[in-house]
Amino acid sequence: MALPLKFTVLAACLLLGACRSDPISFHTLTPAQPAAGRSGSDIAIEGVSVPPQVDRPQIVIRQGNSGLAILETEWWGASLADELRSALVDQLSNAGGSRKVSVRIDVQRFDSIPGQYALIDAKWRLRSAGESDNGLLTCRSVLQTPSGPSIDELVIAQQNNVKRLAAQITQAAGNGRGCPPAS
Template identity: 65%
Template sequence: MTLPLKITLLSALLLLGACRSEPIAFHTLTPAHLSPSTRAEAGGVRIESISVPPQVDRAQIVIRQGDSGLAILETQWWAATLADELRSALVDQLANSNARQAVALRVEVQRFDSVPGQYALLDVRWRLRQVNGDRPALTCRTTLQSPAGPSIDELVVAHQNNLKRFAALINQTVDTSLKGCPTTP
């Protein structure tokens, strides 16, 4: 093999190696460890719909940068769309509901902020109604914020914590027969 051919091949290999992209990491809002289900047979919380802001409605994780910037992380993805991740996490968290009657839940996420090294924020407007009852629907608004470490894994755990607290507020409201919105601690 001649020297120019060797140099050309070596250069091509180096260039191809430099073009390699980072592997995609997938994350979920469903915690790894869930408590055993004690769901009552007669009732339960049925999720009718979940909507999220269009800025974060994608498979890639979106983080805030500064006061007005957003960054789409091309190598950090949700395992499903954000709305589906929220649904799965809430279904798992609400499986422990002791609802004596069936209730329907609608969730409208107003803000889903991710700030590595600072916090994860969940701001939701939600509505509960009895499926077979005469009580009017109850609409509440809840804002939850958890501190987050600098890594994406720590940020996702902070979001998981927010969802766990949100599910507890939903369960609390269901347990009081939809008599009023809960206070956020």
């Protein structure tokens, strides 16, 4: 009777060992080094939206011309919209300028292709505090950064895109002359 019990326990252990999954790695769009200290007022963020295909905790990468892959072991620290919002808050805090403004960011595309590039295509709207919709400035930024083959390199490329987007928003908020030229 003891022999079949040993086989049952051994079989159960083997099955549990086979079910072991790889650990989850978490990533952030906020760089390890905080944004350089700046003086002035904050640019308030009204909202951030991203395409629903990528707005999830798992990192989503493009595969070929029409495929997407959801990486089950590579996650953002939050949903992509919340992660992007946090990174922009970090970059836009104390952005400078005397005008009080707010920004609404609508990401049209958030592409991540390991070994090729990271891309953010965003429309954004600046509004001066206390002004009606007549005080709106609507701009578009298409930012692409080359990436190495690893997910860490891809995340760093997206961090660079976020920094550049924040710089363009800061420039438009500070100079009052309209949208920055396309890069």
